[in-house]
Amino acid sequence: xxxxxxxxxxxxxxxxMCAELLPERIELDDxxxxxxxxxxxxxxxxxxxxxxVAECPVLALRLQQVAANPSMRRR
Amino acid sequence: MxxxxxxxxxxxxxxxxRLHSQLTRLGPLPPPQRRGEVIDELEVAGLLGRGGAGxxxxxxxxxxxxxxxxxxxxxxxxxxGEPLSHKDRLLMTSRPHLVxxxxxxxxxxxxxxxxxxxxxxxxRAAQQALSRALAERGSEITRPLRLVPxxxxxxxxxxxxxxxYVNDSVALPVTTPPRPFERGVRGRPTLVQNVESLxxxxxxxxxxGAWYRSxxxxxxxxxxxxxxxxxxxxxxxVEIELGTTVGEVTSAAGGxxxxxxxxxxxxxxxxxxxxxxxxxxxxxxxxxRARQLTFxxxxxxxxxxxxxxxxxxxxxxxxxxxxxxxxxxxxxxGLRAIADATMRVATNRAAEHDLERIxxxxxxxxxxxxxxxxxxxxxxxxxxLGVFADDFAVHQDxxxxxxxxxxxxxA
Numbered sequence: 001x002x003x004x005x006x007x008x009x010x011x012x013x014x015x016x017m018c019a020e021l022l023p024e025r026i027e028l029d030d031x032x033x034x035x036x037x038x039x040x041x042x043x044x045x046x047x048x049x050x051x052x053v054a055e056c057p058v059l060a061l062r063l064q065q066v067a068a069n070p071s072m073r074r075r
Numbered sequence: 076m077x078x079x080x081x082x083x084x085x086x087x088x089x090x091x092x093r094l095h096s097q098l099t100r101l102g103p104l105p106p107p108q109r110r111g112e113v114i115d116e117l118e119v120a121g122l123l124g125r126g127g128a129g130x131x132x133x134x135x136x137x138x139x140x141x142x143x144x145x146x147x148x149x150x151x152x153x154x155x156g157e158p159l160s161h162k163d164r165l166l167m168t169s170r171p172h173l174v175x176x177x178x179x180x181x182x183x184x185x186x187x188x189x190x191x192x193x194x195x196x197x198x199r200a201a202q203q204a205l206s207r208a209l210a211e212r213g214s215e216i217t218r219p220l221r222l223v224p225x226x227x228x229x230x231x232x233x234x235x236x237x238x239x240y241v242n243d244s245v246a247l248p249v250t251t252p253p254r255p256f257e258r259g260v261r262g263r264p265t266l267v268q269n270v271e272s273l274x275x276x277x278x279x280x281x282x283x284g285a286w287y288r289s290x291x292x293x294x295x296x297x298x299x300x301x302x303x304x305x306x307x308x309x310x311x312x313v314e315i316e317l318g319t320t321v322g323e324v325t326s327a328a329g330g331x332x333x334x335x336x337x338x339x340x341x342x343x344x345x346x347x348x349x350x351x352x353x354x355x356x357x358x359x360x361x362x363x364r365a366r367q368l369t370f371x372x373x374x375x376x377x378x379x380x381x382x383x384x385x386x387x388x389x390x391x392x393x394x395x396x397x398x399x400x401x402x403x404x405x406x407x408x409g410l411r412a413i414a415d416a417t418m419r420v421a422t423n424r425a426a427e428h429d430l431e432r433i434x435x436x437x438x439x440x441x442x443x444x445x446x447x448x449x450x451x452x453x454x455x456x457x458x459x460l461g462v463f464a465d466d467f468a469v470h471q472d473x474x475x476x477x478x479x480x481x482x483x484x485x486a
Contacts, residue, residue, distance in 0.1 A: 008250045009403035009445045029439055031408040 001065040002040030005049060011060035018061050021052040034061075078290060079282075080298045081166060081173065081274055082314045091171045091204035094211045104176055104280055110183035114140065117276060119284025121296050126152060126232070126269030127344060127372040128447075129360045132276060135266060138256045139185040142264040147187040150241065150260060151178045153194040153201060153270040154225040154232030157342040158394065159374045162300035162312045163270050167194065167201035170274060171208035177273025180280050182218060185266050189219045193237050196224035229343070229398035233446045234267040236400070247400045248446035271300055292318030294361040299370075301358065303328035305377035306335050318357040324375055334380035337462050341371025343391050344451030346458035347384070350377075369454070383478040384463030385470050388456065389414070389421035395452040405443040409436055410452055417456070420467065423474040430471040434460055 005025065014032035024045055026034045041049050041063070053061045084100055085092055105113070118133035139147050151174065155163035167174055178190050194202050206222060223241055225231050231246040238259045240246040259265020275297065279287050288296040295317045301324055304310050308329035315324055321338055325331060338353040339345055346368045348356065356363070360370040378387060396414035399406045413436050416429045437456045440449040460467060469477055 007443075009405065009443060010250050012404060014404050029405065029409065030412070030436070031404060033404040033408070033443070035439060035443070 001067060003046060003049065003063055003065055004040055005036050005053075006062050006064060007034060007036065008060040008062070011058045013058050013060070015057050017055045017057065018052040021055060022048045025049070026052070078286070079278065080290070080314055081170065081271065081278070081300060082312075084170070087165065087169045089169075091168060091208055092173075094172055094208065097170075097172045101173075101278075101281060104180055104277065107183045110180050110280065111140070113180060113184050113276065113280045116279050116284040120275075120279045120287035121284075122272065122275055122279060122287065123295065123360055124269055125271035125275070125299060125372065126234075127157070127342070129364075129370060132268070132272050135256065135268065136181065136185050139264045139266040142257065143186045145186045145188060146263050147185050148260040148263045148265040149178055149182045149185065149187045149190045150234075150237055150255070150265055150267045151190065151192045151194075151270060151273060152232060152234070152237055152267055153192065153198065153205075154237065155195050155198065155372075156227070156229045156232045157344070157372050157374065158229075159304045159339075159342045159376050160302045160372045162302050162373060164195070164198040164201045165312045166271055166274055166300065167198065168204045171201075171204040172211075173274040173277050174205065174270045175208055175212060176277035176280075177268075177270070177275070179215065180277055181266055181268060181273060185264075187218065187266070188263075189221075189260070191241055191260060192220070192222045193225045193241065194222060195227065195232075197227055229395065230400045230446065230448055233448070235446060237267055238265055247402060248444075248448070250445045290316045291359075292316060293357045293359040294318075295359045299358070299373055301373040301375055303375050303377075305339070306332045306379040307377060308332050315358060318359045318362075320354065321356050321358065321375055322354040324358060325377065331377060332379070335377045336380040336382070337378045337384055339374065339376040339378065339455075341369040342374035342376075343395060343455060345369050345371045345374060346454055347388075347462040348458070349462050367458075381478055383421065383466060383476050384459060385417070385466045386421040386476070388459035388463065389417040392417050392452065392456060395448070395455070399448060400446070403444040403449075405440050406449045409440045409443075410449060412436055413440075413453070413456060420470045421476075423470060423476065425471045425474055430467055 016032050019026040019028045025037050053063050114136050122132040123129040226246045230236050233248050236246050236248045238255045241260050255265040255267050290298050301315050302312050313327045335350045363370050392414040396410035416433050420429050437453045440453045
């Protein structure tokens with residue numbers, strides 16, 4: 001099953017570690033908050049993604065395995 | 076339409092319909108033990124939620140029914156925080172028993188042990204009508220039931236915020252999952268459903284899903300309440316057969332008052348369309364979505380040709396930025412920045428690149444909040460940038476308005 005990244009937007013405090021550790025998938029907006037590129041994380045970036053999750057100072061970043069079920073996205 | 080619908084019955088300004096009157100007119104709900112079957116009928120009906128998101132009602136009820144063990148909660152959402160919408164309070168005020176029917180029905184169908192009526196604290200008449208109607212129901216009320224006045228504010232009606240308020244008196248959205256259907260009021264699976272959706276369900280339970288589908292001209296079937304606002308002689312709420320066009324619903328409110336340039340569909344969370352594009356557009360959630368428009372909570376608001384679309388969009392953005400729950404960075408800073416820049420452009424104080432930045436920021440915020448507040452705000456903004464493109468360009472480049480800057484009735 002593919003891995004995707006998600007962010008607890010209430011926790012996120014714009015530390016910006018994630019964009020530093022995973023620039024291939026995460027950029028920052030004008031205020032330092034992350035913009036994640038949609039879609040599954042390719043295998044060769046999984047290690048970096050795990051590190052970004054572990055290094056987030058407020059534990060706002062999550063890596064999860066999701067079933068490719070489009071009906072779950074609607075709500 | 077001759078079929079009984081949400082607003083048929085006694086005059087709407089006569090106060091809440093009494094129980095005996097509604098019973099004479101519509102008959103009783105099916106008995107409690109048969110109310111589980113109504114979920115199938117709701118599915119046949121194809122009823123979509125009327126709070127704004129348009130999520131299928133049957134799917135939502137089934138999700139809660141599948142999780143609870145008779146301990147679910149029904150949260151009746153009558154917060155109605157959208158500034159242009161009046162349909163929920165009209166329904167609660169004039170047809171309180173239909174809303175209560177929907178709540179009792181849902182409680183039996185999903186297996187609920189409690190019902191919470193969450194009604195905007197500003198909607199006094201609606202609260203009074205519901206309280207009086209609840210007192211009339213007597214022994215029919217077999218489970219604990221509360222009326223919780225909801226705080227004023229745009230996000231208070233968002234479903235996770237509603238649950239949060241009932242639990243902790245904090246009307247702010249929370250990070251999901253878990254969604255309310257998984258863990259809501261007191262940690263129980265909770266059905267959060269708009270009052271109009273519940274009232275429609277109460278009709279489907281009586282007359283069936285196939286009956287409900289006998290109304291509706293296009294893709295989505297049934298009837299819906301619509302609030303017509305802006306440049307019309309008789310702004311207010313009408314019930315329409317889905318698929319009725321923007322032009323027809325405007326006629327029901329007395330027609331255009333003077334020239335009209337654009338229409339805001341779906342409310343502050345909705346989208347703008349040019350009047351010529353919109354006039355023959357059927358008000359049908361599926362067809363609107365296919366055109367990147369939205370039915371939302373059923374608002375149709377007409378912008379007079381003399382009013383400036385840039386200024387109107389700026390006031391709406393200002394309202395939405397001020398309504399942010401102030402919890403998520405992209406919403407706190409992004410909406411505020413868009414609102415400030417749009418106001419500068421509107422008031423002919425545009426800084427260099429303001430329009431460019433508004434456009435870029437508006438493309439970055441969707442999906443980046445705990446709730447969908449930023450999504451709705453930037454959808455409105457992006458549609459405004461398209462429909463009022465010429466006005467935005469003149470405001471930005473020449474720092475002037477093509478319209479004499481008349482404050483519009485829309486915002």
